């Protein structure tokens with residue numbers, strides 16, 4: 001019985017403590033055990049500010065800011081790259097799809113009419129792969145890039161099935177670069193279409209080199 005009264009008293013104190021002072025106005029600031037972000041210097045949207053010379057709280061975008069997906073009036077390029085490279089187009093070159101399926105092979109739009117142009121594309125791909133992919137997938141494509149040492153899990157080893165086989169079409173890799181997949185985010189907004197194909201051609205080169213080296217053993 002004693003314990004019952006004790007528990008009853010504790011519950012009563014808790015309930016009154018939590019609910020009893022709701023809605024009451026205090027004249028002094030409350031005691032803040034964990035202030036967190038209760039008090040902060042900030043600007044409220046649409047309200048004036050004495051901090052800025054023009055007395056406006058809301059700021060204009062920095063000159064030259066390029067909103068994603070929009071162009072300056074009359075302009076048809078984004079940072080020197082044609083706008084259409086970043087989406088909204090149809091066809092194999094822009095989507096990796098042929099009808100409902102992924103296509104494979106390098107599209108005609110790349111203009112690969114000689115060994116020299118193909119070599120150029122692969123070289124460009126090597127450079128772009130180094131910038132955009134190797135941090136995760138590794139210089140050789142084995143999935144052991146620098147980020148894998150810092151806990152990015154499950155990075156695909158591009159030398160393993162199915163990625164290195166004919167059953168993994170180029171169009172599918174194009175789609176992965178554009179939209180991402182699972183743990184990998186998409187790079188469609190960063191890598192122009194031609195560079196995506198260049199990267200694919202380089203990944204294919206890495207895979208072929210690895211297969212040749214393994215076969216030679």
Ligand code: HEC
Pocket residue numbers: 129132133134135136137147152153154155156158163173176177181182183184185187199203
């Ligand atoms: C931030 C790390 C990161 C970067 C950068 C990155 N990837 Fe990935 N990638 C991953 C991870 C993680 C997976 C595994 C995704 C999953 O299955 O969840 C993956 C999967 C893939 C796959 C296999 C997708 C499938 O069908 O299962 C391909 C192909 C690929 N990446 C290509 C690339 C290429 C090409 C680039 C450069 C444009 C790139 N990745 C950049 C992390 C990355």
